[in-house]
Amino acid sequence: MTYILRNGRVVDPANGRDGIFDIEVRDGVIARVGQDLPIPEGAEVLDVPAGCVVTPGLIDMHVHLREPGQEHKETVASGVAAAVAGGFTAVACMPNTSPINDSAAVTRYIRDKADAARLARVYPIGAASVGSKGEQLAEIGELKAAGCVAVSDDGHPVKTALLMRRVLEYAGMLDVLVIDHCEDPTLKGDGVVHEGAVASELGLRGIPGEAEELWIERDITLAGLTRVPFHVAHLSTAGSLRAVRAGKARGIAVTCEVAPHHFVLTDEALRGYDTNTKMNPPLRPQADVDALIAGLADGSVDVIATDHAPHHADEKALSYDQAPFGITGLETCVSLTFDRLVHAGHIDLTRMVELLSVNPARILKVTGGALSEGAPADITVLAPDLPVTIQASSQHSLSKNMPFEGWQLRGGVAATIVDGRLVYRNLAVDGLGAWPSASVQ
């Protein structure tokens, strides 16, 4: 099947393109990118609505799909539906399923579910240690062969410096990325929110930002020792960013991601004890938010990743200190990024595409990140000026735990194309009614 995405503003930083182009997609592959392309016989023409922007498919390198084991929160199928509705053509899913993804069997199970759903690509992230217990190195070779693109012990920071060294050396040997949830558990203690004046006033136990910073310093030091790339999950403080900048300046291959809630909300949001403001790392004060926005703008932050963490409403209905950490993010990320970063003047569209597509593809070494001829047609069409009202009830994730209900934002997703298949179409965007129907819309 052949079709042409006609007259869209294409923002494709990897190929140095920002302008009106046509894209010819043939049999799931980008056949040609150019201006005023001839229409091959039998090809369909999809006119890109005015004002929309065509970008390489967005990639979320930090999500929790919960399957196997916690299908009441999310399944691979519901997670990828949420992904494509959020503009993501690919997601990388963390291994804290039940059982933990520390074996080829679990990895293949996840991939089979993703293949059956046929929406977004799913890249499993394997456990760095058996059961993510921080004791025995996981069979990273087998995990890679089964399809894992990275390893992480996720919510459990890799327990000892020695094990982290071994993980870096061994995964580095296999060219598998190492991602760490950076947090010193002994300093975190039983904290549930950022340690500061708001926590003190609300009587909630605090986690100092330094718990994250100490661990990042440790891991960057070990990445330097082993000369192996290392990626910081959900970085949240100014001090952490200073450590990453200093590591990069020393020539260490350290990269980092920031989650939208960390550049949008501060710990002031805790007032009212809404458990949908509870996540780990916790919401930080304004000074940290300002530093993260500066880092997103100047390039020291490499990636925006959502840390999409679905939890059932019943679980979030517990008291604040007992409710689980985490919020959903796949279906709010693009709107929050447009509204709070692009339209607020902090970053331009090119930078947005770097943060959400080019860099995650490069760091994970997966397909995508560019609209190159011959590449699989993973394409996102964004609607930068679309008025969006966030409503959990209209989202595709099985879980509704997010603190943005009713927010009115400018900017959203128009359509998502994976392997040339139109998998999501947003009928709120004028002109998309003329496009073929999509599995998610």
Add this chain to the structure above:
Amino acid sequence: MSTPAPVTGLRGRHLLGISDLAPDEITLILDTADAMREVGERPIKKVPALRGRTIVNLFFEPSTRTRTSFEIAEKRLSADTLNLAVSTSSVVKGETLLDTVSNIEAMAPDMLVVRHASSGACHQLARHCRSRIVNAGDGLHEHPTQALLDAYTMRSHKGRLEGLQVAIVGDLLHSRVLRSNLLLLRKMGATVRVAAPRPLVPVGIEALGATPCRTIEEALDGADVVMMLRIQLERMQNNYFPSLREYFTLFGLTGERMGLAKPDAIVMHPGPMNRGVEIASEVADGPQAVILEQVANGVAVRMAVLYLLGGGNEE
């Protein structure tokens, strides 16, 4: 200059914390407590103010004195009362707080007096419940009726709250009594100095309106009111301080240290006391101590709160 009309009731449906109260509402509660104390001095200590009202004392955390104080207050107001001690461990794991309370609400009580080990639990309930909620202590957050009875006790001795110099010493980090007192005292124009071993001082305590001191001596200097907070014996195991012995040496309230406060200073403690840890018996039993008076005032203040919240006509 126009004087605002005096308040005749509380503006909110619930008493979740001192943070919800305006200074005139605090004064109203304290003035009402004066009348309630008089009820407690009669031979027949009962008025019909809440006759026919049902109040459930819902304690998710063990309590003897606060629960007893509420219960006596309720009975003196002629309310029908029910005590439910729901130990958190016995709550079936996974049952939500809201489910537990919804079951009780289905029996149509008028008020719930709630204590819970989690900060914010009463606020979460208030979003869903029809009943009026009185916070009897939520986690480390607030214990508003304790702060009100403390203020009542201070006012009855000093005649005012404005301008008082209050010293608070003890486990500041884990104390909801501290938080409610800081909010109240700041609203009423008192100044507060606090002292504790550094690991027990909450981050950002200045923002809560207290001046932290390095020593108990500095905090006591010239104080009108000295409030000691309980040191829980298990804190030692988490290295908040090395030993009870050293705690008493550095932060215990002794007769000698009381000499630094004003001669007419009063000594308060929310109880239960650890004699020889945060307070020496010579002080706890001495002429300046008003600790048992606090307990007596607690009944009057809780009567005032329950009356003001539940005695009027429903809107």
